[in-house]
Amino acid sequence: MRIVVCVKHVPDMASDPGFTADHRVDRDGVQGRLSELDEHAVEQALRVLDAAPDTHLTYLTVGPAAAAEALRRALAMGGHAAVHVSDDAIAGSDAPATALVLAAALRRLEPDLVLCAMASTDGGTSLVPAMLAEHLALPQLTFAAELTVEPGTATVRIRRDGSRATEELRATLPAVVSVTDRTGEARYPSFKGIMAAKKKPLETWNLADLGVPADQVGAGAARTVVDAITARPPRTAGTALPDEGEGGLRLADFLSGQKFV
Amino acid sequence: MAEVLVLIGHIEGQIRKPGLELLTLARELGTPVAVCAGPGLDAEVIRTLARYGAHRVHLVESGELEDHPVGWVQVLADLAATAPQAVLLESTPEGREIAARLAVRLGSGVLTDAVDVRPGPEGPVVTQWAFAAGYEVTARVVTGVPVIAVKPNAVAPVPLAEEIEPEISRSGLDLDEASLRTHVVSRAVRHSTGRPQLTEAEVVVSGGRGLGGADHFELVERLADALGGAVGASRAAVDAGWYPHTHQVGQTGVTVSPQLYVALGISGAIQHRAGMQTSKTIVAVNKDREAPIFDLADHGVVGDLFSVVPQLLDEIARRRR
Numbered sequence: 191m192r193i194v195v196c197v198k199h200v201p202d203m204a205s206d207p208g209f210t211a212d213h214r215v216d217r218d219g220v221q222g223r224l225s226e227l228d229e230h231a232v233e234q235a236l237r238v239l240d241a242a243p244d245t246h247l248t249y250l251t252v253g254p255a256a257a258a259e260a261l262r263r264a265l266a267m268g269g270h271a272a273v274h275v276s277d278d279a280i281a282g283s284d285a286p287a288t289a290l291v292l293a294a295a296l297r298r299l300e301p302d303l304v305l306c307a308m309a310s311t312d313g314g315t316s317l318v319p320a321m322l323a324e325h326l327a328l329p330q331l332t333f334a335a336e337l338t339v340e341p342g343t344a345t346v347r348i349r350r351d352g353s354r355a356t357e358e359l360r361a362t363l364p365a366v367v368s369v370t371d372r373t374g375e376a377r378y379p380s381f382k383g384i385m386a387a388k389k390k391p392l393e394t395w396n397l398a399d400l401g402v403p404a405d406q407v408g409a410g411a412a413r414t415v416v417d418a419i420t421a422r423p424p425r426t427a428g429t430a431l432p433d434e435g436e437g438g439l440r441l442a443d444f445l446s447g448q449k450f451v
Numbered sequence: 452m453a454e455v456l457v458l459i460g461h462i463e464g465q466i467r468k469p470g471l472e473l474l475t476l477a478r479e480l481g482t483p484v485a486v487c488a489g490p491g492l493d494a495e496v497i498r499t500l501a502r503y504g505a506h507r508v509h510l511v512e513s514g515e516l517e518d519h520p521v522g523w524v525q526v527l528a529d530l531a532a533t534a535p536q537a538v539l540l541e542s543t544p545e546g547r548e549i550a551a552r553l554a555v556r557l558g559s560g561v562l563t564d565a566v567d568v569r570p571g572p573e574g575p576v577v578t579q580w581a582f583a584a585g586y587e588v589t590a591r592v593v594t595g596v597p598v599i600a601v602k603p604n605a606v607a608p609v610p611l612a613e614e615i616e617p618e619i620s621r622s623g624l625d626l627d628e629a630s631l632r633t634h635v636v637s638r639a640v641r642h643s644t645g646r647p648q649l650t651e652a653e654v655v656v657s658g659g660r661g662l663g664g665a666d667h668f669e670l671v672e673r674l675a676d677a678l679g680g681a682v683g684a685s686r687a688a689v690d691a692g693w694y695p696h697t698h699q700v701g702q703t704g705v706t707v708s709p710q711l712y713v714a715l716g717i718s719g720a721i722q723h724r725a726g727m728q729t730s731k732t733i734v735a736v737n738k739d740r741e742a743p744i745f746d747l748a749d750h751g752v753v754g755d756l757f758s759v760v761p762q763l764l765d766e767i768a769r770r771r772r
């Protein structure tokens with residue numbers, strides 16, 4: 191079985207990312223990393239690989255040069271190879287354009303299973319997995335809290351917590367699946383894994399390699415525009431009183447004052 | 452005015468509040484068309500949809516959407532052939548996966564997690580929050596029929612002043628290969644806890660790792676009940692198995708924006724704040740004066756929640772006597 195995990199290099203939320211004047215995520219001076227949610231998708235792929243060692247696992251990303259770091263990190267966790275789609279024309283792409291490029295790369299990689307995270311930790315739209323499924327005319331199972339891959343019967347099952355119900359869904363492979371952080375803790379790369387990752391094949395493809403016209407991607411092809419971004423005024427900390435035996439009473443006073451009691 | 456397609460989710464004819472919120476927003480954008488399918492859509496349901504602004508109710512006469520939810524993409528794509536002003540869906544797992552696939556099929560732009568949608572001279576203007584609600588973003592779809600997924604609680608549902616008699620339209624459905632290949636095997640509808648819905652509650656009381664065990668969540672529930680609120684939890688508490696995931700507040704849980712948010716034994720990690728920092732008033736009880744939750748709290752108590760909360764409960768009971 192061939193698995194491709196789509197990953198993204200994102201600004202680390204801990205470094206308090208913001209926006210540039212032209213409404214893009216400001217990556218300057220911000221630490222980048224493999225999206226923490228992607229680590230869960232990598233982990234799920236590695237569990238399939240652990241159980242079925244004839245599985246071939248490739249990571250795929252679209253992004254600027256630094257995005258290769260996310261691929262190296264994933265390779266350090268395990269798996270075989272990585273593909274980095276990079277092209278100056280891609281800068282400023284929205285979710286549909288990113289999905290278009292990823293889908294073109296997936297057509298070449300021909301996976302049985304495409305794994306994604308439920309969302310990136312920066313854009314956070316959750317759109318890309320279902321968009322890939324549409325481009326590739328594949329079934330989709332999204333927001334998996336639990337994932338079971340059955341290579342023997344070429345099926346994949348998930349459990350998901352929807353807004354009204356907990357559902358179990360099934361699809362036949364090939365399929366696109368997105369997983370949540372509920373699927374289980376991601377492994378930490380070992381020193382050996384980090385060393386081994388340096389020798390694993392990492393290919394770089396551009397738009398011409400994929401036959402994607404440059405005018406279909408990038409800021410110019412974006413189907414949405416941002417008119418304004420404003421930083422919300424930070425909350426101001428109120429009082430934090432040490433409990434000297436009457437903390438509950440003071441809290442009751444506060445809540446009464448605010449008419450909650 | 453151009454139509455606005457609104458996907459209405461329901462269970463056996465029970466329309467939930469988010470559907471009425473979508474209709475309320477849709478009315479400002481154009482002429483709302485409620486699109487729904489499944490059993491239980493009787494005259495009463497149709498009247499409810501009309502009361503919230505549906506000029507037309509489109510019933511998809513197919514039992515297959517229950518088992519093949521991706522089929523909604525086909526339903527909406529067919530209806531969108533009339534070039535509506537927008538398609539509105541709920542920004543839930545179910546809604547977002549349809550929105551994404553629909554946008555590709557229509558060649559449209561799509562916006563998710565809308566906290567507001569207003570009419571603009573060049574089409575609907577959407578407000579979103581970014582980076583743990585630290586930023587407010589206004590955006591528009593500039594290509595194709597705008598597909599917009601709206602967060603629950605974006606607006607208060609408001610019925611129309613006068614009754615309207617909705618037009619009823621119907622269609623059948625012949626599902627494509629890819630939608631048939633995604634099956635719902637089983638579905639366990641969540642039962643009401645008797646407490647308000649987390650995303651709709653005026654008051655949310657959440658517990659974190661500081662609770663120390665599942666049994667202690669009773670304390671969180673008692674305070675929630677005393678304040679008429681819903682119960683939330685941090686991911687640490689959910690991961691520990693102390694409370695169901697459907698109550699998780701934060702980046703990978705739900706976003707809440709109540710009048711009052713009470714954080715008990717929660718440190719206030721950025722991913723937790725992403726789900727609660729737009730709350731009107733925030734109260735925190737935490738042993739650690741340095742916990743980041745105190746940066747947000749209007750009133751904080753630095754202390755042991757196991758003494759502060761029981762004292763608070765007693766005091767609330769005493770004042771009410």
Ligand SMILES: Cc1cc2nc3c(=O)[nH]c(=O)nc-3n(C[C@H](O)[C@H](O)[C@H](O)COP(=O)(O)OP(=O)(O)OC[C@H]3O[C@@H](n4cnc5c(N)ncnc54)[C@H](O)[C@@H]3O)c2cc1C
Binds near residue numbers: 703704
């Ligand atoms: C991709 C990603 C997504 C995430 N999504 C979410 C999310 O949706 N929601 C979420 O909550 N987290 C999320 N997290 C996890 C988040 O980073 C934190 O780990 C989590 O919020 C911590 O939960 P906590 O505050 O309960 O636990 P801790 O950080 O361990 O804090 C416990 C607090 O309890 C206090 N305490 C202990 N005992 C007592 C006592 N007796 N009385 C009073 N105070 C006490 C301690 O001082 C401490 O501050 C996510 C993380 C990642 C990487």
